[in-house]
Amino acid sequence: MAHVPNPRPTGDFRVSYAADRTLFKTRNETYFVIAGVLLVALAPLFFGGYVLSQLILIGIYAIAALGLNVLTGMTGQISLGHGAFFGFGAFASAWIASRGIPVMFAIPLAGVMTMAVGMVFGIPAARLKGLYLAIATLASQYILEDFFARADWFTGGTYGSLAETASFFGYQLDSDASYLYLVLFWVIVSFVGVANLARTRDGRALVAVRDHYLSAEIMGINLTKYRILSFGISSFFAGIGGALYGHYLGFVSGEGFTILLSIEFLAMIIIGGLGSVSGSLLGAAFILLLPQAMEIFANAVATVVPAIAQGTAYIKQMSVGAAIILFLVLEPEGLVHRWRLMRASWKLYPFSH
Amino acid sequence: MTSLTRLTFATAFAAGTILSGTAFAQDDSVLVGQLADYTGATSFVGKQYGPGVSDAFKQINADGGIDGTMVELDTVDYAYKVPEAIAQFKKWVGNGMVALQGWGTADTEALISFVAREEIPTISASYSAHLTDPTGKNPTTKAPAPFNFFYGPSYSDACRAVVQWAAEDAKEKGIENPTFVHTGDNHPYPNAPKEACGAYAKELGFKVAPPVVVPLAPGDFKAQCLTIKDSGANYVFMGNLGGSVVSLIKSCNTVGVDAIYMGNPWAGDYQTVEAAEAQNLIFPSSTPFYGADVPGMELVRKIVENGDGQVGDRPTHHYIRGVCSAYYMKEAMEWAKANGGIEGKNIRDGMYQKTDWVPEGLEGVCSPSTWTTEDHRGLLKVTINSGSFKDGEAVIEKIAEIDVPRRDEWLGQ
Numbered sequence: 223m224a225h226v227p228n229p230r231p232t233g234d235f236r237v238s239y240a241a242d243r244t245l246f247k248t249r250n251e252t253y254f255v256i257a258g259v260l261l262v263a264l265a266p267l268f269f270g271g272y273v274l275s276q277l278i279l280i281g282i283y284a285i286a287a288l289g290l291n292v293l294t295g296m297t298g299q300i301s302l303g304h305g306a307f308f309g310f311g312a313f314a315s316a317w318i319a320s321r322g323i324p325v326m327f328a329i330p331l332a333g334v335m336t337m338a339v340g341m342v343f344g345i346p347a348a349r350l351k352g353l354y355l356a357i358a359t360l361a362s363q364y365i366l367e368d369f370f371a372r373a374d375w376f377t378g379g380t381y382g383s384l385a386e387t388a389s390f391f392g393y394q395l396d397s398d399a400s401y402l403y404l405v406l407f408w409v410i411v412s413f414v415g416v417a418n419l420a421r422t423r424d425g426r427a428l429v430a431v432r433d434h435y436l437s438a439e440i441m442g443i444n445l446t447k448y449r450i451l452s453f454g455i456s457s458f459f460a461g462i463g464g465a466l467y468g469h470y471l472g473f474v475s476g477e478g479f480t481i482l483l484s485i486e487f488l489a490m491i492i493i494g495g496l497g498s499v500s501g502s503l504l505g506a507a508f509i510l511l512l513p514q515a516m517e518i519f520a521n522a523v524a525t526v527v528p529a530i531a532q533g534t535a536y537i538k539q540m541s542v543g544a545a546i547i548l549f550l551v552l553e554p555e556g557l558v559h560r561w562r563l564m565r566a567s568w569k570l571y572p573f574s575h
Numbered sequence: 576m577t578s579l580t581r582l583t584f585a586t587a588f589a590a591g592t593i594l595s596g597t598a599f600a601q602d603d604s605v606l607v608g609q610l611a612d613y614t615g616a617t618s619f620v621g622k623q624y625g626p627g628v629s630d631a632f633k634q635i636n637a638d639g640g641i642d643g644t645m646v647e648l649d650t651v652d653y654a655y656k657v658p659e660a661i662a663q664f665k666k667w668v669g670n671g672m673v674a675l676q677g678w679g680t681a682d683t684e685a686l687i688s689f690v691a692r693e694e695i696p697t698i699s700a701s702y703s704a705h706l707t708d709p710t711g712k713n714p715t716t717k718a719p720a721p722f723n724f725f726y727g728p729s730y731s732d733a734c735r736a737v738v739q740w741a742a743e744d745a746k747e748k749g750i751e752n753p754t755f756v757h758t759g760d761n762h763p764y765p766n767a768p769k770e771a772c773g774a775y776a777k778e779l780g781f782k783v784a785p786p787v788v789v790p791l792a793p794g795d796f797k798a799q800c801l802t803i804k805d806s807g808a809n810y811v812f813m814g815n816l817g818g819s820v821v822s823l824i825k826s827c828n829t830v831g832v833d834a835i836y837m838g839n840p841w842a843g844d845y846q847t848v849e850a851a852e853a854q855n856l857i858f859p860s861s862t863p864f865y866g867a868d869v870p871g872m873e874l875v876r877k878i879v880e881n882g883d884g885q886v887g888d889r890p891t892h893h894y895i896r897g898v899c900s901a902y903y904m905k906e907a908m909e910w911a912k913a914n915g916g917i918e919g920k921n922i923r924d925g926m927y928q929k930t931d932w933v934p935e936g937l938e939g940v941c942s943p944s945t946w947t948t949e950d951h952r953g954l955l956k957v958t959i960n961s962g963s964f965k966d967g968e969a970v971i972e973k974i975a976e977i978d979v980p981r982r983d984e985w986l987g988q
Contacts, residue, residue, distance in 0.1 A: 271666070271669045272666070275662075275665075275666075371761055372761075380681070380761055380762050380763050380766060381681070381684060381685070381763050382657060382681070382685055384688060471658060471661050471662065472661065472689065473657070473658075473661050473685045473686075473689075475657035475658060475681065475685060477656055477657050477658070477681070478656065478657065478658040535614075535652075
């Protein structure tokens with residue numbers, strides 16, 4: 223994406239390493255992000271349950287998609303088992319909470335448990351690449367799905383398990399408005415965490431593995447270590463996302479965590495932008511909101527053309543598919559790239575680049 | 576950059592909600608949620624039962640509603656997915672739902688604690704016996720289900736009834752030590768009667784072979800049929816429904832299994848018999864079939880004619896069970912309206928008011944049922960039918976009527 227001009231204003235020179243390593247590139251960017259967080263934090267004052275529940279789900283899926291983006295976008299490893307890790311996090315947190323540990327601690331613990339499981343399944347990744355790795359991770363999807371259906375002590379078997387309501391020092395987070403803050407907290411922690419990771423030695427090592435594994439190895443990067451580490455980080459965020467999802471719904475059922483969910487996560491990061499931290503959030507929002515936007519669209523069409531009222535469900539499904547295809551054809555580098563182009567064009571206005 | 580996008584999405588969706596939120600603002604109406612499966616794994620019968628409920632409420636409203644209060648029925652196709660059902664339930668609770676018409680076992684059992692907490696009486700199309708113990712009187716009950724009801728015999732009781740029939744059938748045919756096998760997916764719905772029914776079969780002198788897992792989605796089941804053949808089963812109980820049952824019977828005929836197939840309340844109807852070209856498919860029922868000569872059939876016919884036409888002009892008995900579910904709820908709501916208002920707890924109490932209860936106008940259609948505060952086994956009478964494919968159409972005859980005993984240790988099992 224080098225052809226998109228740098229958004230830094232004229233005169234903003236970086237004269238020290240510290241200045242060059244700031245989290246946000248410009249002052250305005252910092253303000254925007256803070257304003258965005260504040261806006262979301264104020265959302266419960268203005269919006270009802272529907273918008274809030276959408277914000278919560280976007281946050282939850284964005285955390286999990288961010289994890290996959292570390293693995294796929296940053297390290298260049300494909301995973302078809304991310305949905306199962308998401309599910310493992312949900313079951314793990316419900317299970318930990320059922321042993322009497324407060325949900326607030328159960329969520330990060332579930333992340334750590336999922337990380338451990340992810341690293342075990344990541345071991346083949348140290349030896350495999352490309353399509354072979356895809357199939358190996360497919361196995362992790364099926365093994366975990368079967369585990370969900372059979373491990374009665376852990377998941378409640380095919381019946382699923384109840385996930386306790388989260389509480390914060392005795393205050394029950396049982397409304398969408400209160401749960402939003404919990405999700406927002408984890409979104410900030412995860413996104414700042416991964417944005418920082420990209421600036422560290424380990425983060426650069428992951429990118430090096432993606433860009434050319436042989437060169438990376440020659441430079442002294444331990445491929446096995448970093449590939450497994452990447453699986454671990456990715457599963458950690460899947461686990462956090464899953465745990466938040468489980469406690470949000472209040473019930474965890476193995477049915478929700480199929481290969482379809484794994485593919486949806488892949489779609490999120492491809493549409494959002496591979497390797498981009500903010501792209502994960504954009505992609506999650508896009509994939510989640512598209513079907514609903516299409517439903518509104520199809521219903522609107524049906525009121526104009528009543529003849530198709532029976533077929534709105536089909537129209538909705540087909541337009542979701544069509545929108546995704548169009549997206550991949552017209553904007554293969556993701557939403558985040560489109561955003562950068564837009565920003566560059568108004569920065570340079572009236573001189574297009 | 577995230578801020579702007581979020582803001583845009585938030586505004587877009589605020590606008591969207593206003594557009595799509597078709598106001599439920601009728602002056603005097605109550606919201607009833609209906610979970611239906613029209614596109615999921617159980618849609619074969621979901622497309623029959625669901626319209627039964629919605630057409631019945633349409634008729635109820637046309638006849639003046641609940642003493643003047645209209646029922647705002649919100650039917651949602653949740654495609655048999657538990658997380659969807661739970662998300663939908665929460666949405667409805669936010670909109671002030673007073674009662675729920677549920678569907679499958681997985682979601683109904685998942686919702687037990689939710690409907691109890693929110694006090695939303697639920698009439699489900701899941702007949703899982705786990706829903707029948709409202710107080711946890713039976714020590715083996717995992718979770719009491721104080722707000723769950725259903726019309727008809729539970730899966731366990733229906734299975735016990737067909738096993739009882741099978742025992743007599745085996746005696747008549749002189750089969751000594753007959754073998755019974757349960758087939759079905761590893762899923763809450765087919766699993767519901769597995770242990771209870773196997774235990775009763777053993778009690779009646781059957782040899783019970785290990786259960787065979789047959790997926791709920793149709794497919795090629797020859798491998799499973801070979802296992803059934805090896806087990807020497809004489810009576811095969813099918814916990815699945817629709818396409819899966821059809822596939823199983825066809826695959827097993829190819830493999831050469833010589834057994835009698837017995838279904839749960841959803842596994843048998845004229846469509847299944849025709850599709851499978853089955854001979855002597857045994858299945859339980861709790862209503863007469865469409866067109867039967869009973870006084871209440873007139874109302875059912877009217878409901879079909881005034882309905883949305885989703886089931887054509889020959890609905891199966893699953894549709895009629897849906898009608899019964901709707902009318903029991905309607906009369907419970909009427910009692911609630913006269914005794915404190917149409918709201919969760921009152922509707923539930925309305926379910927306890929009558930014994931041998933038949934909704935008005937459905938005489939001969941819905942069997943007399945009784946729900947009590949300690950026992951939600953409304954109906955224990957099971958009609959056993961045999962369906963055979965003859966000359967291009969299904970011929971179904973009633974072969975037995977069995978009263979399953981009301982044993983205490985079977986409550987919730």
